[in-house]
Amino acid sequence: MARPEIYKFFSEYVYKHTGILYKENDYYRLDSRFNTLVKDLEVKDVDELYNLYIQKITPAMHTALIDLCTNNETYFMRDLKPFKALAKEGVEYLKETFGQVLKYNFWSAASSTGQEPYSILMALESFGTNFDLNKIDMNASDISTEALKKAKSGTYTGLEVQRGLPANLLIKYFDQVENDWKLKSEIMSRVRFSEFNLLTGVFKSNHYHVIFCRNVLIYQDVENKKKILKEICNSLKPGGLLFMGAGESLIGVDIPMKQMELGKAYCYVKQSS
Amino acid sequence: MKVLVVDDSKPIFMMVSQMLEELGHQAVWAENGQDAIEKINENADFELVLLDWNMPVMDGLEFLVKNGTESFCPAPIVMMTTENKPEKIQEALKNGAVDYIMKPFTADILENKIEMVCD
Numbered sequence: 001m002a003r004p005e006i007y008k009f010f011s012e013y014v015y016k017h018t019g020i021l022y023k024e025n026d027y028y029r030l031d032s033r034f035n036t037l038v039k040d041l042e043v044k045d046v047d048e049l050y051n052l053y054i055q056k057i058t059p060a061m062h063t064a065l066i067d068l069c070t071n072n073e074t075y076f077m078r079d080l081k082p083f084k085a086l087a088k089e090g091v092e093y094l095k096e097t098f099g100q101v102l103k104y105n106f107w108s109a110a111s112s113t114g115q116e117p118y119s120i121l122m123a124l125e126s127f128g129t130n131f132d133l134n135k136i137d138m139n140a141s142d143i144s145t146e147a148l149k150k151a152k153s154g155t156y157t158g159l160e161v162q163r164g165l166p167a168n169l170l171i172k173y174f175d176q177v178e179n180d181w182k183l184k185s186e187i188m189s190r191v192r193f194s195e196f197n198l199l200t201g202v203f204k205s206n207h208y209h210v211i212f213c214r215n216v217l218i219y220q221d222v223e224n225k226k227k228i229l230k231e232i233c234n235s236l237k238p239g240g241l242l243f244m245g246a247g248e249s250l251i252g253v254d255i256p257m258k259q260m261e262l263g264k265a266y267c268y269v270k271q272s273s
Numbered sequence: 274m275k276v277l278v279v280d281d282s283k284p285i286f287m288m289v290s291q292m293l294e295e296l297g298h299q300a301v302w303a304e305n306g307q308d309a310i311e312k313i314n315e316n317a318d319f320e321l322v323l324l325d326w327n328m329p330v331m332d333g334l335e336f337l338v339k340n341g342t343e344s345f346c347p348a349p350i351v352m353m354t355t356e357n358k359p360e361k362i363q364e365a366l367k368n369g370a371v372d373y374i375m376k377p378f379t380a381d382i383l384e385n386k387i388e389m390v391c392d
Binding site for chain 1: 352357358359362363365366370372373374375377378379381382385386388389392
């Protein structure tokens with residue numbers, strides 16, 4: 001247990017920079033994060049940690065705190081249906097809607113440790129009609145530098161690859177490296193990762209054909225959720241698709257997007273203005 | 274769902290059985306491939322088989338190969354083994370396993386594999 005002003009200081013800092021809200025009854029979730037920071041920054045205790053942060057927050061201290069306070073929970077083919085739907089009905093929809101384009105621009109907006117963008121590419125090639133991945137410009141971003149580091153390494157433990165990934169895709173796309181599994185470069189090299197803060201970043205306008213932004217807005221308050229979704233909508237081309245998490249929706253958000261049933265999944269389509 | 278767990282280790286069966294029960298399924302134990310064939314012949318309503326590789330009397334691969342020629346097991350078969358080399362996974366899939374679980378694994382991996390296989 002830390003002093004109330006310490007919880008308040010750190011929760012406000014995290015909210016300001018990520019939009020992630022630690023309410024008073026969530027303060028206990030900061031304790032383990034404080035302990036990690038105390039160890040990593042080699043200070044005596046939480047009080048000393050607080051004193052350090054209120055004096056000056058260096059970029060390294062900022063990154064350490066943000067990395068710890070973001071939730072990087074993810075796994076391959078999470079919820080499966082959106083990936084199957086995208087690979088089959090989604091590809092047909094994109095061809096019909098956008099005709100012959102040089103490339104389809106995809107964005108995994110909160111890609112965490114990389115499973116989502118890699119899953120999209122594996123699904124497009126393996127679940128559908130052997131879609132040519134050269135036609136995809138796959139972008140992925142996250143706020144956490146630690147998560148991005150792991151994503152770029154393309155290396156996962158045996159437990160991580162088994163969460164969501166069928167064995168046929170494991171042996172098709174991964175090489176075993178000692179006890180871990182490393183993605184083959186034919187998939188890894190197709191994803192461009194970058195650091196991006198959905199609250200403060202400058203979004204590309206009218207650029208993407210498909211955006212995945214799943215299981216991230218649930219951690220935001222209503223105002224931030226609206227702000228991010230407006231930017232995402234603006235970032236999509238008219239007719240572009242937005243995939244959200246299973247428990248997320250656009251209810252209460254006034255943007256020109258309509259829900260659409262796509263195979264066994266649901267997504268949102270940006271309406272033409 | 275009734276699941277046939279084929280593993281020569283009773284403690285592993287107990288662990289898997291508990292995981293399955295918590296997911297709302299019922300586990301039946303077979304000690305090896307031969308025992309599994311007998312259990313399937315006695316009771317054909319298994320909806321999934323979780324199959325270890327290394328077992329006495331009849332191992333997992335022998336079970337798969339025999340099923341490939343005799344088709345006695347209508348349920349999907351998922352390997353569940355400490356064998357974790359890509360060539361072993363390939364061999365099991367080639368011989369009829371629909372998926373593969375490498376030990377050690379967690380309850381959510383088992384749940385996830387069941388969802389994928391039975392979807």
